[in-house]
Amino acid sequence: MDNITTKPDDDAIANAEQSFDIVARQDKVEAQISGLRSDVDEVKARLDKVSRAASRPTIGDTRTSGTEVKGFVDGYLRRGSETQVKSINGSTPSDGGFAVPEAIDAMIARELTEISPIRAISQVVQTGTSGYRKLVSTGGTASGWVSETAARPETATPDFAEIAPPSGDLYANPAASQAMLDDAAFDLESWLANEIALEFGRAEGAAFVSGSGSNQPQGFLNAATATAEDGVRAFGTVQYIGSGDANGLDSAPDEKLIDLIHSLKSGHRQGASFVMNSATLAAVRKLKTADGAFLWQPGMVEGQPDRLLGYPVVEAEDMPDIASGAFPIAFGNFRHGYLIAEHNATRVLRDPFSNKPFVHFYATKRVGGQVLDSNAIKLLKIEA
Known part of the structure; x- marks a missing residue:
């Protein structure tokens, strides 16, 4: 029997090739x-992780949302509803009022910085308790030079003072x-x-300058003073320079x-400024050098402070006038020299009963202050 050779059908070959192409494309x-899908799943997992992290409460986070602030203002301040604020801070009126939301406290802090001149230039720390203490090094940490392989001699024991x-x-x-409400x-x-x-701001201004230190901050003018230079005076004693005249x-x-x-x-001196009241500033603005140039120079750019001998001038109305024995001018770096410690929450108690038909808002805040580094503040005293 003769071998029969069959020739493949061209159409069948074409269909087979087309099928292979379709399968390859489908696989691709x-x-x-x-x-x-894998990329989408990965992105979704990342978004879920971010969402969980965002919704997780932060330790010590006291920020309040706009809804909570609105509830505090409209609920408690306007109508006296206590339920609006218990969820925010958990305090009760018997504790002395409710801690205001952080947004309102921040507004008060901004206004205070603009109104209170000493606060604006001093070091301010927020505390969570009524008391605050700070250790300040007063010296004793000696240093020296040695060779690469030489023994290191022991340094002196540092001395500290508590503020x-x-x-x-x-x-x-x-x-x-x-x-109004x-x-x-x-x-x-x-x-x-x-x-x-x-x-x-009105009460702070007087306390930070000349406060007695009894149930209020101790002002920098109420610190001990002496003419001795740095390194000789006792810690906490502020140096003063005499004016050369007993009356001015x-x-x-x-x-x-x-x-x-x-x-x-x-x-x-980097960051130092003069502090005086407007009456003293009026006298200082009239001072001239021997060649007739004014010592005082106005700020040349809007927002820039006026300057005296190249340093900014801060007007603090609670500074004393020029008079015998007074300290009318202070010069120093108050961010280094004066410390303000305040409790980090203002409390408000709504009182609609004491003075009807008015509603009073009794606000309290614990504030302290003291000279931090007596070498950073100098005083001019009116004396011969």
Whole structure:
């Protein structure tokens, strides 16, 4: 029987090739889809992780949302509803009022910085307790030079002093009529922050300058003073320079001011400023050098402070006037030299009963202050 050779059908071959192409394409598409699914699953897992982290409460986080602030303002401040604020801070009126939400406390802090001149230039620390203590090194940490392989001699034992700023409860008691509170257009939040800041700033200004230290901060003018230079005076004693005249500035006040500036070490002069009241500033602005140039120079750019002998001038109305035995001018780096310690929450107690028909908002905050580094502040005293 003869061998019969059959020739493949061209159409069958074409169909087979087409089928192979379709299968290959399907495999490729499925591989791409699988890769995309894997990428989507990975992105989804990352988003879920971020979402869980965002919803997890942060330890010590006291921030309040806009809804909570609105509940505090409209619920407690306007209508006296305590349920709106218990969920925020858990405090009760018997504790002395409710801690205001952080957003309102931040508004009060911003206003205080603008109103209170000494606060604006001093070191401010927030505390969680009524007392605050800080250890300050007063020397003893010796240093030296040795060769690479030489023994290192023992350094001197460092000396420390403890700073515990005297503190007291600062309070304000602004009042509003019920009609004001019932007015939905009345910005109660800003009004309360401004009123509290104004009263706090007025009381702070006097305490940080000349406070007695008894149930209030100790002012830097109430610290011990001496003429001895740095390194000789006792810790906490502020150096002063005499004016040269028992009743005012002498015939060469520019020289005394230069002496005052350079009695401060160079490390503290970076960031130092003059502090005086407006009456003293009026007298200082009239001072001229021997060639007729004014010692005082106005700020050349908006927002820049006025300067005296190249240093900014801060007006603090609680500084004393020029008078015999007074300290009308201070010069120093107050961020190094004066410490303000305050409890980190302002408390507000709504009082609609004491002075009807007005509603009072009794606000309290614990604030302390004391000279931190007596080498960083120098005083000019009116004396011969």
